[in-house]
Amino acid sequence: MAVASRADRLRGLVRTISAATLAVALLTTGAPAQAAPKPTVKQLKKELAALQKESDKLITDYYSSRIAQQKAEKSEKSAREKLAAAQAVYDRESAELRAMAVAQYISGDSGQIAMLTSDRDPTSLLNRMALNQHLVTLQQSRLRGYAQVRDTHQQAKDEADARAKELTQTVDELEKRKKKAEKQIDRIKEKIDQLYIGPGVRRPDGTWVPQLPGGADNITPRMRLVRQLIKERFGVPNGIGCYRAIQDGGEHPLGRACDFMLSRGGAMPSGAEVARGNEIAEWAIKNSKRLGIMYIIYRQRIWHARTGSWRTMSDRGGTTANHYDHPHISVY
Known part of the structure; x- marks a missing residue:
C-alpha cells in the first residue's frame, strides 16, 4: 500500500471521528460498571491533530525524496549510456591499434637509416621513405586519437560510478524517510484505535455482557465495530464472512464472529x-480489552482473552477448517 493512499485514508478517518465516536464514548461511559476511557476523546483528538501535522511534513519530505530519486535515476541512466558508447569506441580503437602494432612487427621494417645504407636504387629508397613517413604520421595521429578516446572513456566511467553512488544514496535516504513516515502513520492509527471502545456493558471481571444481533448483517454492535475497524485498517480484499445460520456451537450464528479471508476457494x-x-491477529490481541474481543483463531492456533496466550488446535482436515486462509475473531 502506498504511503500517500494510506495517509489520505487516515485523514478521512480523523475528519470523520466526531459524532459517531463521541456517541459511542458517551454511551459507554454512561453505562453501569464502565469506566471513562483514558485518555479522553478530547485529549486523543488533540494528540491526533499534532500527529497529523507532523505526518503531513514527513509525507512532503518523502515525495521530495522521490523526486530526487527520479532525477538521480535519469542521470545514472544517461551516464551508463555515455559509458556504453565510449566503451564501444575505446574497444574499436584498441583493436585497430593492436592490429597496427602486429602489422609493423610482421613487416620487419628496419628503419630509415638501414634503408639509406643499403644497395637499393636511390629513387626507390626515397619513395619508400616517403611512404614510411606517411605511415608514421598516420600512426601518430592514430595514437593521439586513441589517447583522446581513452580519456573520454575514463571520464564516462568516472561519471557513471559517481551517478551510481548518488543514486544509491538517494534510494537509501528515500527508504529512511518512507519508514519514518510509515511509523508516524502507525502512531496515528493507534491513536484512532483508542478513540473507539466496544459498545455495551463490561463486567468487573473484564468480560462483557452479551449483545443481541441486529441489522441486515445479523451481527452485534460490538462485532460490527470490530469488523469496521479491521476493514478500514487492513483492507481485507478477499471478503469478510460473519453471520451463518448453521448451528455449529460457535459464535457465527449468534452474530458474534467474523472470518477475515486472505484467499478464495480454500x-x-x-x-x-x-x-x-x-x-x-496482533491488532485484535492488542485491542481485545477495549473492544470486547473474546478469542482469535488463526493458522490452527487459538488465542483466548481469558489466558492471554496462543495454543495449538487439533487438525480439522483442511486449509479453511484449520483457519490457514483467514483469522477468525469472536467477541463477547
Whole structure:
C-alpha cells in the first residue's frame, strides 16, 4: 500500500471521528460498571491533530525524496549510456591499434637509416621513405586519437560510478524517510484505535455482557465495530464472512464472529496475505480489552482473552477448517 493512499485514508478517518465516536464514548461511559476511557476523546483528538501535522511534513519530505530519486535515476541512466558508447569506441580503437602494432612487427621494417645504407636504387629508397613517413604520421595521429578516446572513456566511467553512488544514496535516504513516515502513520492509527471502545456493558471481571444481533448483517454492535475497524485498517480484499445460520456451537450464528479471508476457494494464501492475517491477529490481541474481543483463531492456533496466550488446535482436515486462509475473531 502506498504511503500517500494510506495517509489520505487516515485523514478521512480523523475528519470523520466526531459524532459517531463521541456517541459511542458517551454511551459507554454512561453505562453501569464502565469506566471513562483514558485518555479522553478530547485529549486523543488533540494528540491526533499534532500527529497529523507532523505526518503531513514527513509525507512532503518523502515525495521530495522521490523526486530526487527520479532525477538521480535519469542521470545514472544517461551516464551508463555515455559509458556504453565510449566503451564501444575505446574497444574499436584498441583493436585497430593492436592490429597496427602486429602489422609493423610482421613487416620487419628496419628503419630509415638501414634503408639509406643499403644497395637499393636511390629513387626507390626515397619513395619508400616517403611512404614510411606517411605511415608514421598516420600512426601518430592514430595514437593521439586513441589517447583522446581513452580519456573520454575514463571520464564516462568516472561519471557513471559517481551517478551510481548518488543514486544509491538517494534510494537509501528515500527508504529512511518512507519508514519514518510509515511509523508516524502507525502512531496515528493507534491513536484512532483508542478513540473507539466496544459498545455495551463490561463486567468487573473484564468480560462483557452479551449483545443481541441486529441489522441486515445479523451481527452485534460490538462485532460490527470490530469488523469496521479491521476493514478500514487492513483492507481485507478477499471478503469478510460473519453471520451463518448453521448451528455449529460457535459464535457465527449468534452474530458474534467474523472470518477475515486472505484467499478464495480454500487456496493457501500468499506470503503477503499470511502477513496481513498476522497483523490482524496482533491488532485484535492488542485491542481485545477495549473492544470486547473474546478469542482469535488463526493458522490452527487459538488465542483466548481469558489466558492471554496462543495454543495449538487439533487438525480439522483442511486449509479453511484449520483457519490457514483467514483469522477468525469472536467477541463477547
